[in-house]
Amino acid sequence: MTTTTPTRRVGTTTPAHRANTPVRGRRSPLASVALHLTLITASVIAVFPVLWVLLTSLKPAEFAITTDFVKETTLENYTNLLRDTPFLTWFGNSLLVASLTTVVGVFISATTGYAVSRFRFPGKRGLMWTLLITQMFPVAVLIVPIYNIMSSMGLLNEPAGLVITYLTIAVPFCAWMMKGFFDTIPREIDESGYVDGLTPFGTFWRLILPLAKPGIAVTAFYSFITAWGEVAYASAFMVGDENLTLAGGLQKFVNQYGAQWGPMAAASVLIAVPAALVFLFAQRHLVTGMSAGAVKG
Amino acid sequence: MAVDTPSQSVAKAAGDSVARGRSRGTGKPRGAAKRSLSTHWYAWAMVAPVIVVIAVIIGYPLIRGIYLSLTDANERNVARSIGVNEIPATYEFVGLDNYTEALTGSQFLATLGWTLVWTVSCVALTFALGLALANILNRKIAGRSAYRLMLILPWAVPGFVSVFAWRFLYNQDNGLLNKILAGGGIDAVPWLNDPTWAKFSVILVNVWLGVPFMMVALLGGLQSIPSEMYEAAEMDGANAWQRFRHITMPGLRSVSTTVILLSTIWTFNMFPVIFLLTRGGPGEATQILVTQAYKFSFEVSPRDFAQSSTWGVLILVLLMLFAAVYRRVLRKQGEVW
Numbered sequence: 001m002t003t004t005t006p007t008r009r010v011g012t013t014t015p016a017h018r019a020n021t022p023v024r025g026r027r028s029p030l031a032s033v034a035l036h037l038t039l040i041t042a043s044v045i046a047v048f049p050v051l052w053v054l055l056t057s058l059k060p061a062e063f064a065i066t067t068d069f070v071k072e073t074t075l076e077n078y079t080n081l082l083r084d085t086p087f088l089t090w091f092g093n094s095l096l097v098a099s100l101t102t103v104v105g106v107f108i109s110a111t112t113g114y115a116v117s118r119f120r121f122p123g124k125r126g127l128m129w130t131l132l133i134t135q136m137f138p139v140a141v142l143i144v145p146i147y148n149i150m151s152s153m154g155l156l157n158e159p160a161g162l163v164i165t166y167l168t169i170a171v172p173f174c175a176w177m178m179k180g181f182f183d184t185i186p187r188e189i190d191e192s193g194y195v196d197g198l199t200p201f202g203t204f205w206r207l208i209l210p211l212a213k214p215g216i217a218v219t220a221f222y223s224f225i226t227a228w229g230e231v232a233y234a235s236a237f238m239v240g241d242e243n244l245t246l247a248g249g250l251q252k253f254v255n256q257y258g259a260q261w262g263p264m265a266a267a268s269v270l271i272a273v274p275a276a277l278v279f280l281f282a283q284r285h286l287v288t289g290m291s292a293g294a295v296k297g
Numbered sequence: 298m299a300v301d302t303p304s305q306s307v308a309k310a311a312g313d314s315v316a317r318g319r320s321r322g323t324g325k326p327r328g329a330a331k332r333s334l335s336t337h338w339y340a341w342a343m344v345a346p347v348i349v350v351i352a353v354i355i356g357y358p359l360i361r362g363i364y365l366s367l368t369d370a371n372e373r374n375v376a377r378s379i380g381v382n383e384i385p386a387t388y389e390f391v392g393l394d395n396y397t398e399a400l401t402g403s404q405f406l407a408t409l410g411w412t413l414v415w416t417v418s419c420v421a422l423t424f425a426l427g428l429a430l431a432n433i434l435n436r437k438i439a440g441r442s443a444y445r446l447m448l449i450l451p452w453a454v455p456g457f458v459s460v461f462a463w464r465f466l467y468n469q470d471n472g473l474l475n476k477i478l479a480g481g482g483i484d485a486v487p488w489l490n491d492p493t494w495a496k497f498s499v500i501l502v503n504v505w506l507g508v509p510f511m512m513v514a515l516l517g518g519l520q521s522i523p524s525e526m527y528e529a530a531e532m533d534g535a536n537a538w539q540r541f542r543h544i545t546m547p548g549l550r551s552v553s554t555t556v557i558l559l560s561t562i563w564t565f566n567m568f569p570v571i572f573l574l575t576r577g578g579p580g581e582a583t584q585i586l587v588t589q590a591y592k593f594s595f596e597v598s599p600r601d602f603a604q605s606s607t608w609g610v611l612i613l614v615l616l617m618l619f620a621a622v623y624r625r626v627l628r629k630q631g632e633v634w
Contacts, residue, residue, distance in 0.1 A: 035433055042430055043447040045505070049462040050454055052473065056465070067476045108346045115343035122337065127344060134355050135559070136616035138566045138587045138609050144594050144602060145358030168354045171347060173559070200339040229455030231569050232591070247457055261465060268458040279453035283446065287517045 050272065053265045061262030077266035086241045087267060090249035093238075095274070097159050097245060098227040101166045105223035106216055109171050113178025113215075114204050118190060128179075131172040139169075139232050147236060157243045162234060166227040174219035181215030182208065217285035224278045228271075246271050359613075366395055366606035372599035388603070395607040404581075404589075405608070409615075412565065412585040415500060419564045422504045424557060427511025432545070434512070435519040445516075452509035460573040463502045464489070492582035495575050499583050503570050511556060518552030519545070554627055562616055586612050 027035075056064050057078070059071045081087050116124060146165060147156070155161030185208060193203030209216070231247045238244050250267055368388045376386040399405040434445055451459060466473050467488035475485040488498045522544065530540050566587050571577060577584035577592065584592070586608055593605035 032438075035436070035438060039430075039433060039438070039444045039448075042426075043444055046450050046509070047447050049459060049466060049505070050450060052466065053458070053462045067471075067473055108350075111343040112347045115340040119337070119340035121340035124340075127348070130351060131347075132620065133613075133617065134351055135562050136566070136613055136620070137355060137359060138590060138612050139568055142355070142358045142362070142609075143591070144605070145361045146354060149353070149357065164350065164354060167350055171350070175347065201343075204343075225453070225455070229457060231457050231573065236595075247455075250457065250461075264461060265465075268461055272454045272458050275455050276450075276453050279449070283449060283453075286449070286513050287520065 053268050053272075056261060057265035057269045059262065061260065064261035064265065077262045078270070081263050081266045081270070085249075085263075086244075087249065087270070089242055090244050090246045091270070093159065093243065094228060094245040094247070094271075097162045097166070098224050100159065100163045101170060101227035102220050102223045104163065105167055105170045105174060106219050108167065109174035109178050109219050109223075110209065110212070110216065111204070112171070112175040113180075114182050114208060116175070117179045117182035118187070118200075128176075131175055134168060134172045143232060143236050146233075150237060156237055157239060161237055162245070163227075165233050165237070166223075166230060169230070170219075170223040170226045174222055177219055177222075178212070178215050181212055185211050214285035217282040221278060221282035221286065225275060228275050362606040362609055365602050366610050367392060368603055369394075370602040370606075372602070375602065391603075395603055396611070399604070399607055399611060405586075405611070408581070408584055408586055408589050411496070411583070415496075415503075415585055416561060416564045418500055419503045419507060419567075420557060420561050422500070423507035423511045423560065424553075426504070426508045427515050428549075430508070430512045431515035431519055432541075434516055448512060449509045451506055452513075456506065456569050457573055459506060460502065460570060463498075463505075464574060467498060489575055490579055492579055495579055495583050499571055499574055502574060503564065503567060506570065507560060507564070511560065514552055514556045515549060518549045522548035558620065558623055561619065565616060566612070 055069055058073050058075070059066070059068075059077075060074050061077060061080075063071045112127075115121070116128060150156045150161045150165075153161075155164070189207055189211070190200075190203050193207045194200075198206065229247065231251070234245045234247045235251055238248050241249075246267075250264070250271070367390060369391050370386075370388040374386060374388040377384050430448060434441060434448075438444075469475060469485055469487055469490060472488070474488065478484070478486060487494055489495050526544050526548075527540055530544055535543070565585075567585070568587050568591065571583055571585055571588045572591070575583045577588045581589070590605045590608040590612070593601040593608065
């Protein structure tokens with residue numbers, strides 16, 4: 001893929017009149033068509049599997065495996081799901097775990113990222129390495145020891161146990177992102193805070209955090225998605241209908257009722273909706289946040 | 298939780314000589330050592346929660362995992378309680394036997410081979426596609442935000458939901474993909490039931506899942522390249538390929554190195570896609586190291602904790618080697634982090 005028009009930064013504050021300066025390099029209509037075709041193809045591939053599940057969930061269960069796009073549209077899959085299964089309980093559990101993970105995760109990543117970005121302290125390099133290495137250790141092998149720790153602390157079947165575990169997955173990446181993000185905020189701002197007599201923590205809380213909203217949006221999104229969609233720990237740590245999260249519940253659903261595609265599809269749609277909402281909320285910031293975070297590595 | 302006590306010491310940033318503003322009323326000159334100590338105190342307070350959580354949840358299990366990999370622990374000889382009876386552990390220390398067994402046996406090496414194929418192809422494909430799409434989305438084009446929204450969707454939908462959707466599409470008898478092929482007069486493809494097709498299918502799904510992350514990261518990188526550079530290059534008569542080669546690629550260096558490192562690690566340890574799509578089957582065809590290690594711990598009888606831990610430690614060693622080599626290569630090219 002090559003560039004034929006000078007690319008513009010989105011969201012720069014240059015006046016719009018300057019934006020049309022170059023007269024050379026206008027795109028030919030043919031090139032435009034090619035670009036749109038590429039994007040349309042990619043979008044269809046990206047959206048289709050999800051759309052297909054949505055369409056399936058709206059067909060009567062017995063037609064789930066037919067390939068008609070629409071067939072006797074009905075909401076019966078949804079009503080059956082909500083009436084006959086503990087779906088809402090699982091949903092509540094997932095929501096609780098994911099929200100807690102997001103709030104605590106964002107807070108911890110932000111403080112860590114800030115400390116690593118602003119202060120030189122003994123152990124800093126080691127900490128950055130540790131954060132990277134924790135990403136490397138396979139879940140599959142940690143599960144048994146973590147299970148034992150949780151059971152000795154009495155945290156099995158408790159949302160807190162899952163939240164703590166998810167923090168270990170989400171925080172390392174988020175802290176890296178936040179560090180990169182804070183690196184782009186000028187230090188003069190911190191210094192002005194000190195001059196006004198703020199403590200380092202006060203500076204961080206009152207001056208820097210409000211400036212780091214895009215970075216926070218990215219980390220919140222990442223933490224939420226991580227916790228919302230995690231399968232392995234959720235299945236291992238939570239037992240009993242009333243404690244399951246959605247990931248665990250859905251598995252049970254498959255085993256218990258065979259592969260009933262219709263209700264499964266309905267459940268999938270209901271699971272995808274909150275994730276998509278969080279995503280909509282965060283996506284305006286995703287690009288800027290990611291660039292700032294990843295640029296500095 | 299970070300500590301928020303109003304401390305009297307105000308850590309001054311190096312180089313700020315005259316403190317204007319309100320007098321702080323202490324009037325005592327502070328030594329550099331003391332000042333650095335107070336700064337460190339803040340830094341440590343801020344990172345403490347992470348350290349504690351990582352130490353307890355990752356550190357201890359890691360050490361325990363390394364220890365187990367040096368024993369012959371399995372379900373039958375670990376400490377367990379049956380009813381009220383506590384049965385003490387009877388497993389023994391066997392030194393490096395598990396490692397020699399893994400590294401000389403065919404299973405580990407075969408699994409490692411497929412894991413490498415899986416990782417390299419997934420990362421290469423996601424990066425190439427993400428780069429292409431990011432470049433298109435970075436231009437003035439009608440409906441750009443709508444396209445971007447649709448393209449990020451696979452990342453926004455929980456993984457297990459997407460995997461379920463794909464299983465549905467791949468279904469050999471009733472899946473949409475085979476229905477479409479049948480419409481074109483082509484025989485049904487055993488997407489998940491034939492070893493080679495299954496490998497192809499899991500890579501396809503993982504690429505589908507991974508492109509949005511790459512695309513967003515690279516799009517962010519592209520937007521941080523000043524457009525003046527492109528304009529200047531165009532004035533100097535650089536063609537599109539030259540502009541891409543000499544402005545875009547160097548401008549994306551730092552983002553690329555980070556996302557490639559991260560996505561390599563993630564793909565290498567990608568548990569849910571394989572586990573939910575094929576369970577490592579057919580046979581053990583799509584089993585990567587992580588899913589196989591999980592299988593030793595949970596799905597074979599007796600559950601083989603020692604072998605599972607051994608594989609886990611080997612995975613960690615491999616990834617650490619990779620990260621170290623990767624960094625060294627980057628450093629040679631003048632990239633430092």
